[in-house]
Amino acid sequence: MEKILQIKDLNISFHTFAGEVKAIRGVSFDLFKGETLAIVGESGSGKSVTTKSIMRLLPEHNSEIKGGQVLFDGKDLTKLSDKQMQKIRGKDISMIFQDPMTSLNPTMKIGNQIMEPLIKHQNMSKGAARERAVELLRLVGIPKPEIRVDQYPHQFSGGMRQRVVIAIALACNPKVLIADEPTTALDVTIQAQILELMKDLQKKIDTSIIFITHDLGVVANVADRVAVMYGGKIVEVGTADEIFYNPKHPYTWGLISSMPDMETNDEELYSIPGTPPDLLDPPKGDAFAPRNPYVMKIDLEQEPPFFKVSDTHYAATWLLHPDAPKVEPPEAVKRRQSQFPGVKVGK
Amino acid sequence: MSERKKLLEIKNLKQYFNEGKPNEVKAVDNVSFDIYKGEVMGLVGESGCGKSTTGRTIIRLYDATGGEVLYDGVNVHGNKSKKELKQFNRKMQMIFQDPYASLNPRLKIADVIAEGIDIHGLAKSKQERMEKVYELLETVGLNKEHANRYPHEFSGGQRQRIGIARALAVQPEFIIADEPISALDVSIQAQVVNLMKKLQHEKGLTYLFIAHDLSMVKYISDRIGVMYFGKIVELAPADELYRNPLHPYTQSLLSAIPAPDPISERTRKRKTYDPATHNYQDNEPVEFREVTPGHFVLCSETEFKQYQAQSKQ
Numbered sequence A: 001m002e003k004i005l006q007i008k009d010l011n012i013s014f015h016t017f018a019g020e021v022k023a024i025r026g027v028s029f030d031l032f033k034g035e036t037l038a039i040v041g042e043s044g045s046g047k048s049v050t051t052k053s054i055m056r057l058l059p060e061h062n063s064e065i066k067g068g069q070v071l072f073d074g075k076d077l078t079k080l081s082d083k084q085m086q087k088i089r090g091k092d093i094s095m096i097f098q099d100p101m102t103s104l105n106p107t108m109k110i111g112n113q114i115m116e117p118l119i120k121h122q123n124m125s126k127g128a129a130r131e132r133a134v135e136l137l138r139l140v141g142i143p144k145p146e147i148r149v150d151q152y153p154h155q156f157s158g159g160m161r162q163r164v165v166i167a168i169a170l171a172c173n174p175k176v177l178i179a180d181e182p183t184t185a186l187d188v189t190i191q192a193q194i195l196e197l198m199k200d201l202q203k204k205i206d207t208s209i210i211f212i213t214h215d216l217g218v219v220a221n222v223a224d225r226v227a228v229m230y231g232g233k234i235v236e237v238g239t240a241d242e243i244f245y246n247p248k249h250p251y252t253w254g255l256i257s258s259m260p261d262m263e264t265n266d267e268e269l270y271s272i273p274g275t276p277p278d279l280l281d282p283p284k285g286d287a288f289a290p291r292n293p294y295v296m297k298i299d300l301e302q303e304p305p306f307f308k309v310s311d312t313h314y315a316a317t318w319l320l321h322p323d324a325p326k327v328e329p330p331e332a333v334k335r336r337q338s339q340f341p342g343v344k345v346g347k
Numbered sequence B: 001m002s003e004r005k006k007l008l009e010i011k012n013l014k015q016y017f018n019e020g021k022p023n024e025v026k027a028v029d030n031v032s033f034d035i036y037k038g039e040v041m042g043l044v045g046e047s048g049c050g051k052s053t054t055g056r057t058i059i060r061l062y063d064a065t066g067g068e069v070l071y072d073g074v075n076v077h078g079n080k081s082k083k084e085l086k087q088f089n090r091k092m093q094m095i096f097q098d099p100y101a102s103l104n105p106r107l108k109i110a111d112v113i114a115e116g117i118d119i120h121g122l123a124k125s126k127q128e129r130m131e132k133v134y135e136l137l138e139t140v141g142l143n144k145e146h147a148n149r150y151p152h153e154f155s156g157g158q159r160q161r162i163g164i165a166r167a168l169a170v171q172p173e174f175i176i177a178d179e180p181i182s183a184l185d186v187s188i189q190a191q192v193v194n195l196m197k198k199l200q201h202e203k204g205l206t207y208l209f210i211a212h213d214l215s216m217v218k219y220i221s222d223r224i225g226v227m228y229f230g231k232i233v234e235l236a237p238a239d240e241l242y243r244n245p246l247h248p249y250t251q252s253l254l255s256a257i258p259a260p261d262p263i264s265e266r267t268r269k270r271k272t273y274d275p276a277t278h279n280y281q282d283n284e285p286v287e288f289r290e291v292t293p294g295h296f297v298l299c300s301e302t303e304f305k306q307y308q309a310q311s312k313q
Helices: A047-055 A082-088 A110-122 A126-139 A158-170 A188-205 A216-222 A240-245 A250-257 A331-337 B051-058 B082-091 B109-119 B126-139 B144-148 B156-168 B186-203 B214-220 B238-243 B248-256 B262-266 B301-312
Strands: A003-016 A019-032 A036-040 A063-072 A093-096 A176-180 A208-212 A225-230 A233-239 B006-017 B025-036 B040-044 B066-071 B092-095 B174-178 B206-211 B223-228 B231-237 B287-292 B295-299
Touching: A003 A047, A019 A047, A019 A063, A019 A208, A019 A233, A036 A047, A036 A216, A047 A063, A047 A093, A047 A176, A047 A208, A093 A158, A110 A126, A110 A158, A126 A158, A158 A188, A188 A216, A188 B248, A208 A216, A216 A240, A216 B262, A225 A240, A225 A250, A233 A240, A233 A250, A240 A331, A240 B262, A250 A331, A250 B186, B006 B051, B025 B051, B025 B066, B025 B206, B025 B231, B040 B051, B040 B214, B051 B174, B051 B206, B082 B092, B092 B156, B109 B126, B109 B144, B109 B156, B126 B144, B126 B156, B156 B186, B186 B206, B186 B214, B206 B214, B214 B238, B223 B238, B223 B248, B231 B238, B231 B248, B287 B301, B295 B301
Parallel strands: A036 A208, A036 A225, A093 A176, A176 A208, B040 B206, B040 B223, B092 B174, B174 B206
Antiparallel strands: A003 A019, A003 A063, A225 A233, B006 B025, B006 B066, B223 B231, B231 B295, B287 B295
């Protein structure tokens, strides 16, 4: 498969009054053409910082890319000038933000906001851009687009606004679409509509999507592949089936079993004890060790490398080392393993 | 099951905003249900359906436009002296959604938690007051040292624990939890839900659990009510509601929640709800009817028969 975007050993720090916060500590991943990659993790795990760095949207006065590359179209985005970046942002790579209530300009008509990237990036005339804006509104399922194009954001509901945001993001047929919690602020029924719309549009224009969310239900619905982040690192990556039915990292186990499914009854919910690590002073060894019920001595001393589970599935935990003791994952995870398509359990 | 005691009876509760004006909003429109002692009653629905308003009206943060809320047989609304209200406030407490906005940033945690103790005069000396605070902090999984800190020093999950400690301070019987976990991370959500469940068993509490996350509601609730446009459209035991949803709105809501399960997600069929499908006649009475024991649906006579036939299969 063709690689659209490659992130290589990215390190990002924020300079604060309390000291240097090492928000991203060596993140690497690839994005393939036409796929949806979901990034999951708790707040503060570095999901949003990673994607904002791709778009170069991090505040310049206090953030610093300490190392690594973001390769897109043969160029390293971290090295581009602002001007060069502006040609990519909104054209080849665009973004949908979490809150549709604040990501539109309240003083501008919807139509003008959609026309902006078309006129800037594609040198369209005003008339042509307007026609395209109406077309885009129709594409994202807004009724009466000829009338709606001249309305202001406050005249739209939350779900409709998010559709407008999607229309703006898709205006130039981007190669990469970054969606940062696009449905978190919406109701479940509206969320279902927006997810369906995104999947539908992805098929039509063959874009690759990076989808950030902490809702594992949404991940299961949209993702081809999943990357799990913890403490500024990716700790496990694999296809959706591999992550949901055959997870290997104890943090992924914790995430999956702390969500009740329809079969969870009176048993106590599994909860990950403790709190996320302090990235001002990242712990030595495995950052998850203090919360890990399966912690071993080596976790406290040395950072685990990625161990290969399959060609598409990697996890960074010492439990996969050949010398590690065999441990039993939590009940909820074992229940899932039996559903893993085409795999021998407990070999 | 033995005869269960009704702790709360909500009868034809109405809460209208801008009453009589053109922009009148019927946020809660003729809602009736009971809450039994020791149970967890879940209330779900989309934003704007009136679930939070229902909770807030029950605890009398709003004065009801009409209807009654009977707590242990005594009407909560209606004329009450300050003293009576105070007594009632001790029995019923609330946990709020946003743990960042619901704690006074200028008070130390000890004072946040002890506010109820002070108002109701539950501690005779300063020492007793602090002992109670320490005990409450321990109950919710925090420790003594936290008492002298300010809210900004805590994470979201810890703040929600403080909110729970504050609610427990006056030894209530009934707690309204208005989206207590929506603002928290997944791994922290489970911690707070487990804590609430543990406290329920230890202290024999009754909860009204308001949320829009249906899988969590199913996990914690004994019975669930589904609200749509100010009305409860379906009310049933939690398992029954998920196994046999009868009202088309409930079906649409359930079909919209993505499950953390890629295989079933690939084949998911989503239903949409259109209120016009009911095709109610002008004078047709649409009432809350009991289709099978404990399973109530808002429906017309014809629909009622249809649902009954459906449930027998």
